[in-house]
Amino acid sequence: xxxxxxxxxxxxxxxxxxxxxxxxxxxxxxxxxxxxxxxxxxxxxxxxxxxxxxxxxxxxxxxxxxxxxxxxxxxxxxxxxxxxxxxxxxxxxxxxxxxxxxxxxxxxxxxxxxxxxxxxxxxxxxxxxxxxxxxxxxxxxxxxxxxxxxxxxxxxxxxxxxxxxxxxxxxxxxxxxxxxxxxxxxxxxxxxxxxxxxxxxxxxxxxxxxxxxxxxxxxxxxxxxxxxxxxxxxxxxxxxxxxxxxxxxxxxxxxxxxxxxxxxxxxxxxxxxxxxxxxx
Numbered sequence: 001x002x003x004x005x006x007x008x009x010x011x012x013x014x015x016x017x018x019x020x021x022x023x024x025x026x027x028x029x030x031x032x033x034x035x036x037x038x039x040x041x042x043x044x045x046x047x048x049x050x051x052x053x054x055x056x057x058x059x060x061x062x063x064x065x066x067x068x069x070x071x072x073x074x075x076x077x078x079x080x081x082x083x084x085x086x087x088x089x090x091x092x093x094x095x096x097x098x099x100x101x102x103x104x105x106x107x108x109x110x111x112x113x114x115x116x117x118x119x120x121x122x123x124x125x126x127x128x129x130x131x132x133x134x135x136x137x138x139x140x141x142x143x144x145x146x147x148x149x150x151x152x153x154x155x156x157x158x159x160x161x162x163x164x165x166x167x168x169x170x171x172x173x174x175x176x177x178x179x180x181x182x183x184x185x186x187x188x189x190x191x192x193x194x195x196x197x198x199x200x201x202x203x204x205x206x207x208x209x210x211x212x213x214x215x216x217x218x219x220x221x222x223x224x225x226x227x228x229x230x231x232x233x234x235x236x237x238x239x240x241x242x243x244x245x246x247x248x249x250x251x252x253x254x255x256x257x258x259x260x261x262x263x264x265x266x267x268x269x270x271x272x273x274x275x276x277x278x279x280x
Contacts, residue, residue, distance in 0.1 A: 002049040002050070003050045003058075004050070005031065005035075005045055005047070005048045006046035006047065008055075008058055009031060012030065012031065012058075012062060013027045015062050016065055020065070026065060026071050030061055030062075030065065030075075034054055034057045035050070061074050068205070070093055070206070072087050073205065078093055078094055080125075081099050081127070083127075083161065084160075085127055086125065086156045086157050087125055088149070090147060090207060091153050091154075092125070092206055094125060097241070097268050098128065098241060100266070100269070101186060104239055104266070104275065105128075105186055105239055106135055106136060108237050109136050109184065112235075116138055116139050117184070118140065118142070118184040119143070119178050119184070119186070120132075120141060120143045120187065121144055122144070122146075122174070123143035123145045123150070124150050124153070125150070125154060126153070126155075126157045126158060126169065127157070128186050128188065130167065132186075142168045142170060142179060142180075143167060144172030144174070144175065145171070145172065146171070146172065146173050147207075147209055150207075151169050151171060174220065174223060174224050174227055175224065175228065176227070181231045181232065182231055182232060182233060182236065183233050183235075183237070184237050185228050185231065185232055186240070187240045188240070189220045189240070189241075190219070190220055191217050191221060191241070191246060192211050193213060193216060193217040195215070213246075216249070217249075218246065218250075218253075221250060225238075225250075225254060225257055229258065232278075234280055236279075236280050237277070237279050238254075238277070238280075239275060239276070239277055244272040244273045250265065251264075254276060258278055258280055260280075261278050261280045262277075262278070264276075264277050265277070
C-alpha cells in the first residue's frame with residue numbers, strides 16, 4: 001500500500017515520541033533527507049507518495065532513531081554556525097552552545113586585524129576552525145586531534161568548504177605537535193566528570209574520547225592550559241568551552257598561569273558557566 005508524506009510523518013512522530021523531545025522535527029528532517037527534498041516541500045506535498053525504495057530507507061532509520069541514536073549520525077551531516085558539516089560516530093555532534101565560542105573568536109578577530117594565527121585543540125569534526133576560517137578569510141588555523149578517525153572527518157570538512165590552503169589538520173596530543181605560537185587558541189575538550197557520564201544519554205552514542213574529562217573533569221583541560229601558556233602570544237586570546245561545575249577550578253588554573261591577564265568565564269544562553277576567556 002502506498003505511503004504518503006503525511007502518513008510517513010505521522011508514523012515517525014508516534015515512533016519517536018518516547019525517544020526524542022523533538023520528535024516532530026526529527027521526523028521531518030529524516031523524511032526530507034530520505035526524499036532529498038527540503039522540509040518545506042513535505043509541508044506543501046502531504047499527499048505525495050513515497051517510492052518503494054524511499055519507504056524502505058525511511059523504515060530502516062526509524063528503529064535506530066527510536067532507540068535513541070542521534071539523528072546527525074544517520075544523516076552523516078549536521079549544521080553548525082550556518083555551515084553543513086560531515087559528522088560520524090567518531091566525533092562529537094556540533095552543538096549550539098559551541099557557537100558562542102565561535103562568536104567570541106570572530107568578534108576578537110574583527111577587532112584585531114593583524115592577529116591571524118590560530119589553533120584549535122581537540123578539533124573533532126573541525127566545526128570551530130571551519131567556521132572561523134570561512135568567516136575570516138585571511139585566518140590561518142592549525143587544528144589538532146589525537147584520533148585518526150576524527151581527523152579524517154575534520155579533513156573532509158576542510159575539503160568540503162575549500163579551506164585546504166588555510167586550515168591544517170594535524171595528529172596531535174593536545175598541543176604537542178602543533179607548531180605555534182598563536183594569536184588565538186580555541187578548544188572544546190572532553191570536560192564531563194566521569195561519574196556523570198553514565199547518567200547522560202550522549203554517552204551511549206557519542207565517542208567517550210570526546211566526552212570524559214576524568215574524575216574531576218580536568219584531565220585534559222589542565223595540561224592544555226599549561227601547554228597553551230607557552231604558545232599563546234602576548235595580546236592573544238584563549239577560548240575554551242567548559243562544564244559549569246568546573247568554573248572555579250578553571251578560573252584558578254588560568255589565573256595562576258596568566259596572573260596579569262583578564263580571565264573570566266562567560267555564561268551560555270541558559271545562564272550556565274560555559275566559556276573560559278583568557279585575554280593576555
